[in-house]
Amino acid sequence: MLNESKVVGLPLARIDGPLKVSGKARYAAEHFATDMLFGRVLPATIATGRITDIDVSEAERFPGVVKVYTYKNRPTVAKRESKWKDEVALPGYTMRPLEDDHVQFDGQPIAFVVAENFEAARDAAELIRVRYAAYDPHTDLLQEQANSYEPPVPRMKEFMPPKPRGDAEGAFAQAPHKIAFEYYMEGEHHNPMELFGSTVLWEKDGRLTIHDKTQGPQNSHDYVCNVFGLKPENVVVQNKFVGGAFGQGLRPKYQLFLAVMASLDLRRSVKAEMSRREMFYLTWRPVCLQKVSLAADAEGNLQSIMHHALGGTSRYEDYQENVANWSGMAYKCDNVKISYEIAKLDRSTPGDMRAPGAASGVTALETAMDELAYEVGIDPLELRIRNFIHVDQNQDKELTSKALHACYREAAESFGWANRSHEPRSMKDGNELVGWGMATGFWEAQLSEAEAKVSLSSDGKVVVSAAASDIGTGTYTILNQVAAEAFGVSPQAVTVRIGDSSLPKTSVEGGSWTAASSGSAVQVAARAVVATLLKHAQSMPNSPLADASEDQVEIAEGRLVLQANHQVGVAFADIMEAAGVSEVEEHGKVAPDPATMKKFSAYTHSAVFVEVKVDEELLIPRVTRVVTAVAAGRILNPKTARSQILGGVVMGVGMALHEEGMVDHRTGRVMNHNLAEYHVPAHADIEDLEVIFVKEDDDKVSPIGVKGLGEIGIVGVAAAVSNAIFHATGKRIRHFPMTIDKLLAEPDRH
Amino acid sequence: MRRFDYTRAETVHDAVVALAANPDAQLLAGGTNLIDLMKYDVARPGAIIDINRLPLKDIEELPDGGLRIGALVSNSALAYDERVKERFPLLSSAILAGASPQLRNAATTGGNLLQRTRCYYFYDPSTPCNKREPGTGCSAIGGVNRIHAILGASDKCIAVHPSDMCVALAALGATVEVEGPDGNRDIDFADFHRLPGEHPERDNMLQAGEMVIALRIARNHFNRNYTYLKLRDRLSYAFALASVAAAMEVAEGQIVDLRIALGGVAHKPWRDALAEAEFAGREANEATFMQIADRLLSGAEGQGHNDFKIPLAEKAIIRALKQAAAGRPQDQVVKAIQ
Numbered sequence A: 001m002l003n004e005s006k007v008v009g010l011p012l013a014r015i016d017g018p019l020k021v022s023g024k025a026r027y028a029a030e031h032f033a034t035d036m037l038f039g040r041v042l043p044a045t046i047a048t049g050r051i052t053d054i055d056v057s058e059a060e061r062f063p064g065v066v067k068v069y070t071y072k073n074r075p076t077v078a079k080r081e082s083k084w085k086d087e088v089a090l091p092g093y094t095m096r097p098l099e100d101d102h103v104q105f106d107g108q109p110i111a112f113v114v115a116e117n118f119e120a121a122r123d124a125a126e127l128i129r130v131r132y133a134a135y136d137p138h139t140d141l142l143q144e145q146a147n148s149y150e151p152p153v154p155r156m157k158e159f160m161p162p163k164p165r166g167d168a169e170g171a172f173a174q175a176p177h178k179i180a181f182e183y184y185m186e187g188e189h190h191n192p193m194e195l196f197g198s199t200v201l202w203e204k205d206g207r208l209t210i211h212d213k214t215q216g217p218q219n220s221h222d223y224v225c226n227v228f229g230l231k232p233e234n235v236v237v238q239n240k241f242v243g244g245a246f247g248q249g250l251r252p253k254y255q256l257f258l259a260v261m262a263s264l265d266l267r268r269s270v271k272a273e274m275s276r277r278e279m280f281y282l283t284w285r286p287v288c289l290q291k292v293s294l295a296a297d298a299e300g301n302l303q304s305i306m307h308h309a310l311g312g313t314s315r316y317e318d319y320q321e322n323v324a325n326w327s328g329m330a331y332k333c334d335n336v337k338i339s340y341e342i343a344k345l346d347r348s349t350p351g352d353m354r355a356p357g358a359a360s361g362v363t364a365l366e367t368a369m370d371e372l373a374y375e376v377g378i379d380p381l382e383l384r385i386r387n388f389i390h391v392d393q394n395q396d397k398e399l400t401s402k403a404l405h406a407c408y409r410e411a412a413e414s415f416g417w418a419n420r421s422h423e424p425r426s427m428k429d430g431n432e433l434v435g436w437g438m439a440t441g442f443w444e445a446q447l448s449e450a451e452a453k454v455s456l457s458s459d460g461k462v463v464v465s466a467a468a469s470d471i472g473t474g475t476y477t478i479l480n481q482v483a484a485e486a487f488g489v490s491p492q493a494v495t496v497r498i499g500d501s502s503l504p505k506t507s508v509e510g511g512s513w514t515a516a517s518s519g520s521a522v523q524v525a526a527r528a529v530v531a532t533l534l535k536h537a538q539s540m541p542n543s544p545l546a547d548a549s550e551d552q553v554e555i556a557e558g559r560l561v562l563q564a565n566h567q568v569g570v571a572f573a574d575i576m577e578a579a580g581v582s583e584v585e586e587h588g589k590v591a592p593d594p595a596t597m598k599k600f601s602a603y604t605h606s607a608v609f610v611e612v613k614v615d616e617e618l619l620i621p622r623v624t625r626v627v628t629a630v631a632a633g634r635i636l637n638p639k640t641a642r643s644q645i646l647g648g649v650v651m652g653v654g655m656a657l658h659e660e661g662m663v664d665h666r667t668g669r670v671m672n673h674n675l676a677e678y679h680v681p682a683h684a685d686i687e688d689l690e691v692i693f694v695k696e697d698d699d700k701v702s703p704i705g706v707k708g709l710g711e712i713g714i715v716g717v718a719a720a721v722s723n724a725i726f727h728a729t730g731k732r733i734r735h736f737p738m739t740i741d742k743l744l745a746e747p748d749r750h
Numbered sequence B: 001m002r003r004f005d006y007t008r009a010e011t012v013h014d015a016v017v018a019l020a021a022n023p024d025a026q027l028l029a030g031g032t033n034l035i036d037l038m039k040y041d042v043a044r045p046g047a048i049i050d051i052n053r054l055p056l057k058d059i060e061e062l063p064d065g066g067l068r069i070g071a072l073v074s075n076s077a078l079a080y081d082e083r084v085k086e087r088f089p090l091l092s093s094a095i096l097a098g099a100s101p102q103l104r105n106a107a108t109t110g111g112n113l114l115q116r117t118r119c120y121y122f123y124d125p126s127t128p129c130n131k132r133e134p135g136t137g138c139s140a141i142g143g144v145n146r147i148h149a150i151l152g153a154s155d156k157c158i159a160v161h162p163s164d165m166c167v168a169l170a171a172l173g174a175t176v177e178v179e180g181p182d183g184n185r186d187i188d189f190a191d192f193h194r195l196p197g198e199h200p201e202r203d204n205m206l207q208a209g210e211m212v213i214a215l216r217i218a219r220n221h222f223n224r225n226y227t228y229l230k231l232r233d234r235l236s237y238a239f240a241l242a243s244v245a246a247a248m249e250v251a252e253g254q255i256v257d258l259r260i261a262l263g264g265v266a267h268k269p270w271r272d273a274l275a276e277a278e279f280a281g282r283e284a285n286e287a288t289f290m291q292i293a294d295r296l297l298s299g300a301e302g303q304g305h306n307d308f309k310i311p312l313a314e315k316a317i318i319r320a321l322k323q324a325a326a327g328r329p330q331d332q333v334v335k336a337i338q
């Protein structure tokens, strides 16, 4: 653990903020080179079939066009599947752009036009004539239930359902109170502000510098090297600034492949950026159908939990996420049965989207818990508290920490939950029915392998480097804080270098693990710097630190001193001078500790309380208040932390009420592929949001006690909104998003 | 996007002559709709005639106390004009219920009238659409059609006109001033937009070479008992699933004069003047309002996904009439429904 905080824990404004708001932060597609070419993709307009004819002659003749690529003239690239597997690839066959005449999803890139300017590439792409032999698409998950299957190759063993425990069916049959319902979630699309783009800067000696929109520069780097057979040292991938990603940037996107392909082929720099419409075509939160059955005794103690989830995937890969396992660890219950299946659709492969799996699965579980509370006749919060559990029954492990009681207490108090009347339709404000609903949120607290380099120079300047990414979460700022803290310097003295594949190895920025992992690696590297300084100091004549050990010293006010007595020490500038160096640089590395992992599970928890107001006649819902309390271990920076939760809550409101990719199942195509018709919450949809971080000490989850915050904010929100709508109206909507048509169609149940 | 010629018109006459001479030409006003459609390759004008320099940016007084609104008055300028707010607050309110401040700053009066449908298929040139390419079929019928028409649709097209402003103009009975190569003419607002019928490619009654130069609204007494109620999928920045512009003159609890137009439900702002007349003299109460809703929606037909629009429109009509009768217009900032 870090010592008493001086910089860590302060609400520092993000250090990249001024660059971003002044336009000085350059995103992937904002880098230029003289003599650069521009590429544009032509997306397929069928969901499944073959290209019978593709005529590019008119496009090729268009002024400014340099070359048009299709499957017919794609340069040779790697053949073996292993070369195509990126760090977070899935079981199956990785999509290879322009591979052959098969079309497997709407929007699949089928041609890539490269021209001297963007406009020429864009306009010429529209002149390509394509003829297809289209097959009948199967894109409706509800129609594909009969073809569902358990993934034969698990993506990760943690995603496999835990073995059943007890006798869930028997207990369900006997319990006095039970509910069993189906919940359906439409597919969602990430739509970060920044479009996917890659700028490939080609140099005569064959080196490539690539600015890529990605959550992992090293992942893109390795993919490019493997697919194109390039020497690792000849390729650098940078993502210094990322305009949001939400998981969509975990895997390399086709524009990266196409831009590199064209750059190598034409020996020129090439830039390719997607259109907003293309952002809808790949990597999406899959449609998901779930059945949850819960049973309780007369007091509300859970007797049985059964949760079956079915998610959509593509024809070519088995996308998997942990949708249902949460139901086995969330509450105390000895009779549990969980299952998970997927079904192939003629759509692109889904991908991780903020809290993948949990956002869908916990929504179903937590809506079901509310249904059970009403079935038993007790307060929904009370039901959760009665079934509280301090261990992970799925894995039969202890928890590193779980301050969820504090979340319930502090959020409920701030929200005013005690003033709630239990009956639906019992609270009103003018024309509006008022509803209060709550839910619990769960997410895993993960540590991933991460390395970092930290240097301290004799003038007190600190440089931190790691191939981590800041996808808008505040990574620059918190790594700065950890380093500043370690050396007792001000944040201004610290420079953070991230977003570059040539820096120390770091996993993709996902799973909410960056703060914990890279933060810990920086801390370890900083401790190593201190150790080296100590070694140097001890070789100085008459060193006052001669007998000190590493864990007895620290840096304060420019000196290496004894923790116990700051009077005793040496200025580190003097130490470096004596050692004949101008700076000390060390590596730090962290990885999950197998011994801890064997014994403990680690999760982040939250409690979400939502107020909705629903016009009694028109049934238009408004989310007027959300209070979220989060237990996420140590909070490095309450400001960036709060922003993460706010963003998650807003996205949760979107999941509850707005977001939905509308597919025409006759053609298998997403029809609302723009931000005018794919709705996310507008300002008017968001009112008071309050975020509380409860105190949670955890010395096992990560060396710096951090759990991560990127995803927990969304989990449970949609359920809390749905529960609030039920409380307001007596209508239980089990189909998300809960649009007005569903509210109108649903009879009052109370 | 296709290549096009660009010219800037300096006079209205130049603009209409150029427009008449080239069937491939389109006028460019604020560009908030046309440029989008060009980028999506839906609109493919061979020539763009930029009319932004034309002297059509004024709101003028008419002798009867009405207003004449130039075709290039921006939606914001119109909504915030003091005279409009005082005399025709229904219009002001309807404009503010639409789009976003940035769009309203750029969008013009003429462009708003001429904006095209938001039908998903119309926007996607790779799908059949009779409005975009006559004779290819209507993909929305049997497709994704939750935003489509419940009134006045044809088996050729079920699209809706997306404007909010036009719903208020329909209720207020505005007049559209049009200029063509052969001179001026007036078109009643009710006749300006058309139903799809056999020719959904035609949104309105403008003839080739004609452009809108102004709107006139005669003085009326609808600045007390009015409302614009817009229901949509999120609380701002979304097109209407159903909207109601309602205005009435009430005396001693009785309807003296009634105006009601619906948005988001048909190929044009939906107004039935005959029905309005029938309700003159009736009590301004819920029972009457329910009958008005019944009457207006008597021919309503759903397409599947949009079936909910029928009960939604019914509830919206009743509520809007209550708001209007009570002189409690819907506030466009406060999102609770009054």
Ligand SMILES: Cc1cc2nc3c(=O)[nH]c(=O)nc-3n(C[C@H](O)[C@H](O)[C@H](O)COP(=O)(O)OP(=O)(O)OC[C@H]3O[C@@H](n4cnc5c(N)ncnc54)[C@H](O)[C@@H]3O)c2cc1C
Residues within 6 Å of the ligand: A676, B026, B027, B028, B029, B030, B031, B032, B033, B034, B035, B036, B071, B075, B097, B098, B099, B100, B103, B106, B107, B108, B109, B110, B111, B112, B113, B114, B115, B116, B162, B163, B164, B165, B210, B211, B212, B213, B237, B238, B239, B240
């Ligand atoms: C994301 C988004 C959301 C929106 N939301 C709403 C909403 O909620 N409610 C709403 O009502 N609107 C909404 N709009 C639409 C907006 O109101 C229209 O785009 C705008 O009014 C069009 O005006 P313009 O001047 O920009 O027209 P332009 O785009 O310049 O032109 C549109 C059409 O009108 C023609 N035209 C322009 N002026 C004339 C003229 N004087 N005579 C003849 N033809 C002419 C053009 O040739 C073109 O065909 C939204 C638009 C967007 C992009």
Ligand code: SF4
Residues within 6 Å of the ligand: B117, B119, B120, B121, B122, B128, B129, B130, B131, B132, B137, B138, B139, B140, B141, B156, B157, B158, B159, B200
């Ligand atoms: S409803 Fe009209 S605009 Fe939409 S697809 Fe059919 S014809 Fe085209």
